[in-house]
Amino acid sequence: MGVVSGAIMIAIGLAWPILYMPAGAYAAIAPVVPVAPGLIDTIPSGTGLALTPPMGWNGFNRFYHDVNEARVEAQARAIVSSGMQAAGYRYVNLDGGWDLMQRGAGGELVPDPKKFPHGIKPVADYVHSLGLKFGIYSSAGRTNCAHTAAGSYGHYLQDADAFASWGVDYVKLDWCYIPLGDFPGLTFRQVSQELASEMAQAIDSTGRGMVYDINFYADASPWMWGSTVANMWRTGRDSQDQYWSLLYNFTHNVQHFVHARRGAWNDPDMLEIGNGGMSAIEYQAEFSLWAEMAAPLIAGNDLTRMSPQTRSILTNRAVIAIDQDPLGRQGRPVWSSGGYWVLAKQLVGGEEAVVLFNSTSKWAVISTTASHVGMMPAAGYLLDDLWASTSRETAGLVSAFVPPHGVVMYEVSGLDAVNG
Numbered sequence: 001m002g003v004v005s006g007a008i009m010i011a012i013g014l015a016w017p018i019l020y021m022p023a024g025a026y027a028a029i030a031p032v033v034p035v036a037p038g039l040i041d042t043i044p045s046g047t048g049l050a051l052t053p054p055m056g057w058n059g060f061n062r063f064y065h066d067v068n069e070a071r072v073e074a075q076a077r078a079i080v081s082s083g084m085q086a087a088g089y090r091y092v093n094l095d096g097g098w099d100l101m102q103r104g105a106g107g108e109l110v111p112d113p114k115k116f117p118h119g120i121k122p123v124a125d126y127v128h129s130l131g132l133k134f135g136i137y138s139s140a141g142r143t144n145c146a147h148t149a150a151g152s153y154g155h156y157l158q159d160a161d162a163f164a165s166w167g168v169d170y171v172k173l174d175w176c177y178i179p180l181g182d183f184p185g186l187t188f189r190q191v192s193q194e195l196a197s198e199m200a201q202a203i204d205s206t207g208r209g210m211v212y213d214i215n216f217y218a219d220a221s222p223w224m225w226g227s228t229v230a231n232m233w234r235t236g237r238d239s240q241d242q243y244w245s246l247l248y249n250f251t252h253n254v255q256h257f258v259h260a261r262r263g264a265w266n267d268p269d270m271l272e273i274g275n276g277g278m279s280a281i282e283y284q285a286e287f288s289l290w291a292e293m294a295a296p297l298i299a300g301n302d303l304t305r306m307s308p309q310t311r312s313i314l315t316n317r318a319v320i321a322i323d324q325d326p327l328g329r330q331g332r333p334v335w336s337s338g339g340y341w342v343l344a345k346q347l348v349g350g351e352e353a354v355v356l357f358n359s360t361s362k363w364a365v366i367s368t369t370a371s372h373v374g375m376m377p378a379a380g381y382l383l384d385d386l387w388a389s390t391s392r393e394t395a396g397l398v399s400a401f402v403p404p405h406g407v408v409m410y411e412v413s414g415l416d417a418v419n420g
Contacts (some may be wrong), residue, residue, distance in 0.1 A: 036145055050211050050231040051262045052324040053296045054170065056091025057084075058270050061239060061300030065097025065146060068115040069123055078303035085132065087315040090322060091170050091211075092127045093135030093298065094120075097151045109138075109150060109159055123221065124167040125360045133209070135170030140195045141177030146354040151177060153195075156202040164206035172213040173199055175220070193229075200229040213267070213296075223256040232296055239269040239300070241277030243405055245357055250289050254333055254343070260294055262328035267296050274310035275300030281406040284387060285311035285357065287313050288407045290357045291323035292331035292343050312359030318386040319409065322353040331355065334373055340366050344373035347411070353386075355409045358402035367399035370412055385410060 057075055059067055076092045079085050096118070100110045111120050124134040136160060138144070139151035152159045152173070161169060183191045196214050203210050212230040216222045226233035236252035239245055253268035260266045268290060273283040290297060299314055306314075322345060330346030331353065335392065341357040352373045356366040370381045383398060384391045386409045393415065400408035 011034070015118050042103050049209055049263065050265065052326065052328070053265050053294050054211055054213075054232070055089045055297045055320075055324075056093055056133070056170075057089065057136070057299045057302070057303060057358065058093040058172075059302075060095035061270050061272055062275055062302050063347075065095075065148065067094060067265055069099050069118065072123055073126050076130050078306075079132060080130050082102060082303060082306060082311055083315050084299070084303070084311075085130075087299070088320055089299070089314075091133045091135050091298070093137070093170055093172065094123075094330055095137045095143045095172070096146060096149065096174070101149055103150050103155070107155060107158060109152075109155075109162060109392055119166075120168075122168040128167060133169035135172060136166075136168045137172045137174065139174040140174050140192075140199065140214075142177070142179060143177045145174050145176035147177070151175075152199070153179060156195075156199045157205065160199065160202035160206050160210075161202075163210065164208040166211055168208075168212040171199075171203060171214065175306065181295055184254045184283060189220045192216060192222070193225055196222075196226075196229045211387055222280055223259040223266055226286040227259065227261065231263055232265040232267045233268050234269060236268060239272055241272040241275040243282050245277055246272070246278070246282060246286050246289075250293075253293055253295065254289075254331070257293070257330040257332045260328070260330035262326075265294060266330060268293065270298040270300040271314075272300055274299075274306055274312055280309055280313070280403070281403055283310070285405060285407045287316065288319060288387075289357065290410045291319045292345050292353060292409070294323060294325075294328065294330040294345070299321055303366065316386070318384070318389075318411070322347070322386070322409075322411070325353075335368065340364060342368045342373070346374060350376065350414070352412045354398055354412055356398075356400050356402050356408045356410075358404060358406055361404045363404060364402055365399060366402050366408075367397060370394070370396045370398060370414075373412065375397065375412055376414060378416045382415055383410045383411045384413070 005185040006020050042365055079089050098111055100112055117398055123139050127134040142153050143151045152172050175356045180191055200212060203212055214222060214230045215234045216234055222233035223235060229270055236249045237257055239249055249268040253266050256266050327346060327348040329346045331343045334343040339360040343355040347353060352375055358364050373409045381394050402408050
């Protein structure tokens with residue numbers, strides 16, 4: 001069938017034009033294997049951490065390096081007061097800008113005394129006192145990516161020990177100023193694997209469980225090997241608060257669905273929701289797509305100044321439940337053509353989370369069927385719309401009129417299962 005563009009056709013006796021997936025679309029990379037209810041993938045990473053994608057906050061997208069003790073603690077309080085903690089957000093992550101370029105006399109990292117006059121441990125203790133967890137940033141190279149602070153190269157064990165002593169629960173390791181000259185004959189990917197493994201061993205040696213987030217450039221192909229050393233890895237560029245960036249990071253992340261599993265996640269980067277550069281429809285799409293891809297949900301806005309609309313998107317528990325589903329599967333593309341997408345994510349109870357994504361600039365009807373997204377045969381199916389909070393029954397057609405740059409997100413259940 002042709003692509004629907006412009007206004008939808010509605011008339012008595014006139015069916016909606018529908019975007020059906022061609023037979024075999026994505027068949028080579030997206031086999032649909034129904035999952036029996038209650039079956040959980042039992043291959044977590046060795047750390048036993050991040051068995052569902054981490055949820056939290058990181059201020060880089062909103063504040064860049066303008067961070068300090070008071071700001072971090074205020075954001076932690078806002079996670080609690082906004083209802084985000086109750087919705088599942090746990091990590092308060094300090095990104096770049098917290099330490100000095102020069103290390104101390106003993107080779108130790110030095111927190112910027114103007115920003116963190118009491119050091120890092122009291123901030124971590126305060127975050128912990130709210131029932132939250134604390135994260136920190138470093139670089140695998142000689143300096144951070146802004147070339148304003150020391151990196152961890154040559155000090156992995158020393159820095160991991162410091163992080164553990166401060167009560168750090170999450171380490172984000174960026175990938176800048178890597179001294180490739182120290183590794184003659186090795187490729188960038190080989191060096192990246194070596195250094196990522198070295199830091200993993202350093203973290204493990206501390207005896208403190210810390211989620212390990214490796215923030216590679218994409219040409220290191222971390223999705224191919226990241227699960228052997230880390231809990232999550234970046235799949236593309238730093239996010240920007242613009243729709244083109246959302247689309248770029250989505251398309252560069254969704255194709256790697258086969259590499260994600262419990263304890264080891266593809267990361268399309270932090271969320272931009274609430275920063276003001278996109279529409280509510282686009283922010284809703286970002287949250288839906290990230291949840292469908294079992295991505296870490298790390299808010300990147302100022303939580304102390306959230307609008308009710310931003311809060312409602314970030315705390316949509318039905319969508320969060322898709323992201324946090326214990327089966328640990330990343331949503332897969334079952335059809336894509338001309339900017340229209342159908343994604344399906346297997347859930348632990350035998351349901352499928354289905355996202356109909358219209359990345360184009362015109363409204364369109366996008367449709368699929370329950371069988372194409374992997375549902376077991378049933379007398380009928382229930383479609384729960386996770387944004388509209390409505391439900392309807394269908395014989396098998398899964399369809400919606402989707403706005404430009406927007407999504408419709410369903411949880412699809414077999415009526416046999418629903419009715420017992």
